[in-house]
Amino acid sequence: MTIRKPRPASLQLLTAEAALRRISSSHPKYPFIELDLRKAKAGVKGEKSVAHFLSLINLTDKFVYHNLRLKRDDQHHFELDTLIISPHYLLIIEVKYFSGEWVELREYPNQLTQFTYEQTRRTYEDPILQVKEQRKNLANWLVRRNLPSLPIEYLVIMPNSSCELRFHENYKEYKRVIRLPSLEQNLISFDTFHKRSSGIPKSDINLLDERLLAEHCPPASHGITRYALQEDEIKKGIHCPQCRSIPMIRKKCTWHCPFCDYFSSAKIPGRETLMDYFLLVNDTINNRQVRDFCLVDTPRQARNLLRGLNLEYCGSTKGRVYLLRGLFDLYDLQSEKV
Ligand SMILES: [Zn+2]
Numbered sequence: 001m002t003i004r005k006p007r008p009a010s011l012q013l014l015t016a017e018a019a020l021r022r023i024s025s026s027h028p029k030y031p032f033i034e035l036d037l038r039k040a041k042a043g044v045k046g047e048k049s050v051a052h053f054l055s056l057i058n059l060t061d062k063f064v065y066h067n068l069r070l071k072r073d074d075q076h077h078f079e080l081d082t083l084i085i086s087p088h089y090l091l092i093i094e095v096k097y098f099s100g101e102w103v104e105l106r107e108y109p110n111q112l113t114q115f116t117y118e119q120t121r122r123t124y125e126d127p128i129l130q131v132k133e134q135r136k137n138l139a140n141w142l143v144r145r146n147l148p149s150l151p152i153e154y155l156v157i158m159p160n161s162s163c164e165l166r167f168h169e170n171y172k173e174y175k176r177v178i179r180l181p182s183l184e185q186n187l188i189s190f191d192t193f194h195k196r197s198s199g200i201p202k203s204d205i206n207l208l209d210e211r212l213l214a215e216h217c218p219p220a221s222h223g224i225t226r227y228a229l230q231e232d233e234i235k236k237g238i239h240c241p242q243c244r245s246i247p248m249i250r251k252k253c254t255w256h257c258p259f260c261d262y263f264s265s266a267k268i269p270g271r272e273t274l275m276d277y278f279l280l281v282n283d284t285i286n287n288r289q290v291r292d293f294c295l296v297d298t299p300r301q302a303r304n305l306l307r308g309l310n311l312e313y314c315g316s317t318k319g320r321v322y323l324l325r326g327l328f329d330l331y332d333l334q335s336e337k338v
Contacts (some may be wrong), residue, residue, distance in 0.1 A: 004209060007051040007066035009328055011219055011279065013040035017277040019223045021244055022235045028228050030182055035245065036227075046097030049159040050082060057184050062086045070141055077217060078137040084187075085208060087201075090195035091136065091153045091187070094131040098163050105177060106168035115186050127156045130175045145211060148204040151197075153190050157183065211224060218325070234280055237295045238269045247295055252293035270305040271327060278324035286321045 016037035021028065041107050051066055062084050069079045082093040100116040110126035133152045139152060156177045158165055166175045178186060224231060237247020241264060242259035248255040248269055255264045277285055285293070290302040312324040 002063050003055060003066075004063045005065040005068060005213065005216065007047055008218070010040055010044045010047075013037065013044055015221075015223045015226060015279040016040055016274070018276040019227055019229070022246065022276060022280060023229065023233055024235075027233065029229065033227055036312075042097040042099065043095075046095040046159045047081060048095065050095050050157055050183075053180050053183060054082070054084075059174070062187075065212060068212060070137075070212075070215055070221060071143075071217060073140065074142065076089055077219075078134055079219075080134055080138065083212070085150075085205060085212075086191070086194075087199035087205060088197055089151045089153055090138070090205075091155065091190060092131055092134050094134065094154070094156045095129055096127045096156060096158050097160050098158060099160055100163050102164035102166055103158070104166040104168060105171050105174070107170045107172060109337040128154075128176060129174075131156055137208070142208075147208055147211060148200045151194060152198060155183070155186060209326060222278075222282060229279065229280075236293055238273045239276065240264075241269055241272055250296065250301075271309055274306075274309070274324055275327050278284060283303055284327060286319070286325055 004250060014227060016033050019039065020030070021031050023033075033178075047066065048115070054064055060248055063069070063086075065080070067079065067081065068083055069077050080092050081095045084091040098112075098114055100114050103114045104111055105112050105128075107126075110129050112124045112126055114122045114124065116122070126297075135152045136152050139149075142149060154176060157180055158177065158256050159180045161179060165179070167177075169314045187296070223229060224234070235246045236310070238252050238255055238263055239246045240260060242262040243256060243260040245259035248264070251263075253265075255269050257264075273294055274285065275291075277289075281293070282289075287299050287302045287306075290305060291294065294302070294305060296302050296305060306322060309327065311324065312325050313322045315321055315322050
């Protein structure tokens with residue numbers, strides 16, 4: 001099994017963290033963003049465990065893609081938590097991390113009920129409907145591009161084994177809502193079933209792989225759009241890598257945090273603060289915007305802050321804009337706290 005697209009850092013999680021760090025805790029949106037952060041953490045927990053499990057099982061002739069986001073005909077996007085391609089079939093995996101005492105799936109109407117330890121009930125759409133919608137989207141996407149047609153299988157994985165999984169007696173899709181340890185057995189069953197068909201050659205797999213990777217569009221919704229914030233509600237300044245307070249104060253060639261007394265070299269806090277700018281405001285930044293957002297006085301100081309980050313840029317000296325997405329290339333997934 002080859003991981004062709006590893007799980008990226010969760011921008012939803014990082015954006016919520018950046019927003020909570022940079023707006024006042026009395027802001028009316030604060031509780032909503034806290035809730036968004038909790039949801040993002042649950043999502044990451046589930047996706048992490050599936051990605052880890054798949055990295056351990058040894059099945060040949062398969063490619064794995066995590067968090068693929070592709071465009072539909074109507075210009076909206078659809079996102080696949082995990083896609084596996086093999087010469088005989090494709091498999092979409094939707095990951096749902098529910099906590100609480102139990103969840104129950106029922107078919108009439110299609111819904112999932114969650115019963116929490118606080119004795120409250122919440123109702124959600126049946127995740128099987130979601131994964132079937134993704135199957136339809138993927139099938140259309142393949143047809144539009146004249147890519148090889150293969151059967152598309154689907155599964156929902158509920159990785160939190162401490163939350164009991166219940167099915168109402170009328171629920172027909174119970175075999176497709178599984179726990180993580182049964183994933184390997186399900187893959188073997190799909191392999192056995194689909195190997196009866198002739199499958200597609202390696203060259204077609206490579207073509208499909210190329211198109212999937214080329215057409216993946218990373219999400220670009222910034223915090224100010226996602227949470228409808230005004231730019232002037234965002235706190236400016238370099239944030240402390242140790243205690244996360246804002247702003248640090250420049251002292252000669254270092255930055256000092258007046259809240260926890262931490263001293264840092266110029267490079268590290270600049271990187272993290274520009275990541276916040278990317279998450280909350282925009283994909284690109286120019287020298288004036290660096291001065292404004294990081295509270296540095298001169299164009300030279302702003303250039304020093306950007307130096308060493310090895311960012312791609314476009315434009316000549318005056319109109320130069322730096323592309324901030326590269327900051328996430330070295331992001332350590334292990335540091336995601338969920
Ligand atoms: Zn500090």
